[in-house]
Amino acid sequence: MSRRIVVAPDSFKGTVDAADAAAALARGWRGVHPDDDLVLRPMADGGEGTLDAFAASVPGAERIPLQVAPPAPGAPAVGTSWLRLPDGTAVVELAATCGLGLVNPLQPLDAHTSGFGEAIGAALEAGATRLLLGLGGSASTDGGAGALAVLGARFLDDDGRPVLLGSRGLSSVASADLSGLRALPPGGVLILGDVTNPLLGPSGAAAVFGPQKGADPATVEVLEANLARLAGAVAAALPQGEDLAEAPGSGAAGGTGFGLLAWGASMGAGARLVAESVGLADAIAGADLVITGEGRFDGQSEAGKAPTEVAAIARAAGVPVALVAGSITADASGFAASASLTDLAGSGAAAMADPARWLEAAGASLAAAGA
Known part of the structure; x- marks a missing residue:
C-alpha cells in the first residue's frame, strides 16, 4: 500500500533553498517507493527562504x-x-x-x-x-x-x-x-x-x-x-x-x-508562523512519515529552528519524523531516523559541492531503510 510522506525541510544555507531541497528528497524517496504520495511543504524560520x-x-x-x-x-x-x-x-x-x-x-x-x-x-x-x-x-x-x-x-x-x-x-x-x-x-x-x-x-x-x-x-x-x-x-x-x-x-x-x-x-x-501559513499541521495529519532538515543540525537547532518546529507538530499528531542535515552534531535520537549528507558524500566539502545529489541520496537511503 502507498504511504503519504510529508517533506518539509528548511533551506540548506548557502547551498540549496528549501523548495529545491524538498524536491531532491522527494526524488530520492520516489526512486525506492514510486507509488507513495509525497507532499512537499518547504519551510523557513525567518531566515533565508x-x-x-x-x-x-x-x-x-x-x-x-x-x-x-x-x-x-x-x-x-x-x-x-x-x-x-x-x-x-x-x-x-x-x-x-x-x-x-x-x-x-x-x-x-x-x-x-x-x-x-x-x-x-x-x-x-x-x-x-x-x-x-x-x-x-x-x-x-x-x-x-x-x-x-x-x-x-x-x-x-x-x-x-x-x-x-x-x-x-x-x-x-x-x-x-x-x-x-x-x-x-x-x-x-x-x-x-x-x-x-x-x-x-x-x-x-x-x-x-x-x-x-x-x-x-x-x-x-x-x-x-x-x-x-x-x-x-x-x-x-x-x-x-x-x-x-x-x-x-x-x-x-x-x-x-x-x-x-x-x-x-x-x-x-x-x-511556527511559517508552519501556520503553509498549513503544515493539516498536511501532517494522517501522514505516515515527515521528513525535515537543514544545513546543520547542532545545539542551536533546538532554539526555534524549522526542523524542531516541524518535529513538534508531527509528534503532536503521532507521526514519526526523519531528519536530514548537511551535518549532525547534536543529539538526533528523538528522530525516527536520520541521514547526514556529510556521511553520505564522504566529506562536508563533497556534500556542499553537489547538495541536490546528496539530498536525493538521503531520500533514497531513508526510504530503503524503511524510515
Missing part, C-alpha cells in the same frame, strides 16, 4: 521588486523584493537585502542593515497594513542601526554628527534620537525570528554569530563593545530608559532584533 515559503503557500501573494543599497562598502546594490499578501500584510526578509550571501568577502565591522530598512520603508510607502519581518542570515552586527536610520532614527557622535554605517560607526555612538522613526503600520510589526539570544554577553549577537560573519576573536570583542555602546544610547532614548538588550531574540541577525524591538516591533517564533 522565508519569502519563498510564504509565496508558495499564500494564494494571491505578490512579489514587489526593488533595489536597495549595498550591504557593505564595495558590494553592489541588491536587486530584491518584498511580498504583499492579500490581506495587506507585507513580508520582508533580511537575508534577501543584506544577507551573508550578498557580501564577499565578509566585512564584519562594516556590513550594515540599511538595505533592510529601505525594503521595510518601501512596503510602508506601498500601504502595508502589517509587517512580518524575517530575521536570519545577516552579514552584519550593527544592532539594526542601519535599518533604523533609514526609517528615521538618528545615531550621533559626541559632536552631534551621524555615525558611519556598520559596527565600526557604532564605536563613536554617543546618543540616539528615535523621535523621527516612522510610525508602525496599523496591524503592527511582528519579527519572525529563529533564535532567542540576547544582544550582549556570551550568548549574544557578537559572541555567538560574529564568527560566521567573518569576525576573529579580537573582532568579536570590538563588535560586543560597539553593541554595548548602541544599547546604552538607545536605552537613554527610550521611555524610562528601557533596556532591551536582555530581551529574548534581541541578538537575532547581528542585533537587528534589538533595533526592531526599540522601534516597537513584537518578537514572534518564525518557524
Whole structure:
C-alpha cells in the first residue's frame, strides 16, 4: 500500500533553498517507493527562504521588486523584493537585502542593515497594513542601526554628527534620537525570528554569530563593545530608559532584533508562523512519515529552528519524523531516523559541492531503510 510522506525541510544555507531541497528528497524517496504520495511543504524560520515559503503557500501573494543599497562598502546594490499578501500584510526578509550571501568577502565591522530598512520603508510607502519581518542570515552586527536610520532614527557622535554605517560607526555612538522613526503600520510589526539570544554577553549577537560573519576573536570583542555602546544610547532614548538588550531574540541577525524591538516591533517564533501559513499541521495529519532538515543540525537547532518546529507538530499528531542535515552534531535520537549528507558524500566539502545529489541520496537511503 502507498504511504503519504510529508517533506518539509528548511533551506540548506548557502547551498540549496528549501523548495529545491524538498524536491531532491522527494526524488530520492520516489526512486525506492514510486507509488507513495509525497507532499512537499518547504519551510523557513525567518531566515533565508522565508519569502519563498510564504509565496508558495499564500494564494494571491505578490512579489514587489526593488533595489536597495549595498550591504557593505564595495558590494553592489541588491536587486530584491518584498511580498504583499492579500490581506495587506507585507513580508520582508533580511537575508534577501543584506544577507551573508550578498557580501564577499565578509566585512564584519562594516556590513550594515540599511538595505533592510529601505525594503521595510518601501512596503510602508506601498500601504502595508502589517509587517512580518524575517530575521536570519545577516552579514552584519550593527544592532539594526542601519535599518533604523533609514526609517528615521538618528545615531550621533559626541559632536552631534551621524555615525558611519556598520559596527565600526557604532564605536563613536554617543546618543540616539528615535523621535523621527516612522510610525508602525496599523496591524503592527511582528519579527519572525529563529533564535532567542540576547544582544550582549556570551550568548549574544557578537559572541555567538560574529564568527560566521567573518569576525576573529579580537573582532568579536570590538563588535560586543560597539553593541554595548548602541544599547546604552538607545536605552537613554527610550521611555524610562528601557533596556532591551536582555530581551529574548534581541541578538537575532547581528542585533537587528534589538533595533526592531526599540522601534516597537513584537518578537514572534518564525518557524511556527511559517508552519501556520503553509498549513503544515493539516498536511501532517494522517501522514505516515515527515521528513525535515537543514544545513546543520547542532545545539542551536533546538532554539526555534524549522526542523524542531516541524518535529513538534508531527509528534503532536503521532507521526514519526526523519531528519536530514548537511551535518549532525547534536543529539538526533528523538528522530525516527536520520541521514547526514556529510556521511553520505564522504566529506562536508563533497556534500556542499553537489547538495541536490546528496539530498536525493538521503531520500533514497531513508526510504530503503524503511524510515
